[in-house]
Amino acid sequence: MNGMTALVIAYLSFAGLIGGYTWHMIRRLLDLHQRLDATEAAMSNPSESETASESDE
Amino acid sequence: MVKRLIGWGAGLTMTGLALLTLTAFLGLTWTPGVDPEAWKAPEAYRILFLHVPFAWASFLAFGLLFVGSLGWFLKRSDTLWRLVPIGGETALLYTAGVLISGPVWGAAEWGVPWDWSDVRLNTFGILGAVALFIVLGHRASDDGEESRDALAAVGLFGFGLVPITYMATRWWQERHPGPVIGGGAESGLAPEILLVMLLGFLSTMILLAGQVCLSWAMQDGEDRLRMLQRRLEAAG
Numbered sequence: 001m002n003g004m005t006a007l008v009i010a011y012l013s014f015a016g017l018i019g020g021y022t023w024h025m026i027r028r029l030l031d032l033h034q035r036l037d038a039t040e041a042a043m044s045n046p047s048e049s050e051t052a053s054e055s056d057e
Numbered sequence: 058m059v060k061r062l063i064g065w066g067a068g069l070t071m072t073g074l075a076l077l078t079l080t081a082f083l084g085l086t087w088t089p090g091v092d093p094e095a096w097k098a099p100e101a102y103r104i105l106f107l108h109v110p111f112a113w114a115s116f117l118a119f120g121l122l123f124v125g126s127l128g129w130f131l132k133r134s135d136t137l138w139r140l141v142p143i144g145g146e147t148a149l150l151y152t153a154g155v156l157i158s159g160p161v162w163g164a165a166e167w168g169v170p171w172d173w174s175d176v177r178l179n180t181f182g183i184l185g186a187v188a189l190f191i192v193l194g195h196r197a198s199d200d201g202e203e204s205r206d207a208l209a210a211v212g213l214f215g216f217g218l219v220p221i222t223y224m225a226t227r228w229w230q231e232r233h234p235g236p237v238i239g240g241g242a243e244s245g246l247a248p249e250i251l252l253v254m255l256l257g258f259l260s261t262m263i264l265l266a267g268q269v270c271l272s273w274a275m276q277d278g279e280d281r282l283r284m285l286q287r288r289l290e291a292a293g
Contacts, residue, residue: 003098005167010104010158011081013113017157018077018264021150022070025271029063032278038287043292 059277061285064272073264080257088249096286098165108158108256114265115184118144122191124215127251130190134197137275141212143272144227145191147265159289167232177225177233181216187215 001009084106093099120146128137159178160170172178191208199206224236246254 001098001161001164003100003102003165005193006098006101007085007103007160010101010161011085011107013157013161014081014107014154017150018074022074025268025275026235029271029275029278033283036278036282037274038280039289043157043285043289 059274060279062270062274062277064266066272066274067086069263069267069270071267073260073262073267076256076260077264080110080253083253083256088253088259089247096166097168097177098162106160106253106257108155108162109254111151111154111158111179113258115148115155115188115266116223117189117262118151118217119150119184119212119219120144122148122212125153126212126216129205129209129236130213138209139273139276141191141205142195143269143276144187144212145195145208146272147268149185149188149192150268151261151265152181152188155181156185163232172232175231175233176229177222177231180222180225184215184218184222187211191215195255207281233275249288 085105088103091102096102107262125137125140125144128134129141148233159181163172164170190211192286194204194208198208224232251286
C-alpha cells in the first residue's frame with residue numbers, strides 16, 4: 001500500500017467512526033425523546049392511551 | 058438539568074468536531090513533511106495527527122471506566138456506574154480509530170499491518186477487546202448486580218492495562234515508534250507538528266466531554282422512562 005492510499009483510508013476511517021457514532025447518538029436521543037413524550041402523554045391522559053391501545057388491538 | 062446537559066453536550070460535540078476537522082486540515086496542509094529518504098511512506102506519517110490524539114482519548118475513556126468501576130465496587134453507586142457504559146462506549150470508539158489507522162500506517166510504512174512481537178500493539182489490541190466486551194456485555198445482559206460486578210471487573214482490568222500500554226514503547230520497543238512527547242532528547246517534534254498534535258488532543262478532549270454529557274443525559278432519560286413506565290403499569 002502506498003502512503004497516500006494509507007492516508008486516505010485512515011482519514012476516511014476516522015471520519016466514518018466519528019460521524020457514525022455522532023449520528024448514532026443523535027438518533028438514540030431523538031428516539032428516547034419521542035418515547036418519553038409518548039409515555040408522558042399517556043400518563044397525563046390515560047383514557048386516550050387506553051383508546052389508542054384498544055384501537056391497536 | 059437534562060436539557061442543560063444536552064445543550065452542553067451538543068455544544069461541546071460540535072466544537073470538538075470543528076476543532077478535529079481543523080486539526081486534520083492543518084495536519085494535511087500546514088505541517089512540514091518528513092524526510093522521504095528516511096521513511097518508506099512519508100505521506101502516511103500525517104495519520105499520526107489523529108492517531109495519537111485518538112490514543113490519548115481512549116486512555117481518558119478508560120479513566121472514566123476506572124472511576125465508574127471503582128465507584129460501583131466501593132460504593133455501589135448507581136450514578137458512578139453510569140461511567141462504565143459511557144467509558145466503554147467511548148473507549149471502543151477511540152480504540153477502534155487507533156486500531157484501524159495503526160495497521161493502515163503499518164501496512165504502508167513497515168509492509169505489514171501488525172507485529173505480534175510488539176507489546177504496544179498487542180496490549181492496545183487487548184484494550185480494544187476489553188472495550189468491545191464492555192459495550193456488548195452491557196447491551197446483552199440484564200442490568201443486575203452480578204452483571205455490573207463482571208463488567209466493572211473487566212473495566213478495572215482494562216484500566217490496569219493502560220499504563221502498561223503507555224509505557225510499552227519505552228520498556229520493550231520493537232516496531233511501534235517511540236513516544237512522540239516526553240520520550241527523551243531524540244523524540245523532539247517540529248513546533249508545527251507538536252502544535253497540531255496538541256490541537257488534536259484538545260479537540261478529542263472536548264469531543265469526549267461532549268459525548269460524555271450526551272450519554273449521561275441519555276441515561277438520565279432512560280432512567281426516567283423506566284420510572285414512568287413502571288408508574289403507568291402500576292396505574293393500569
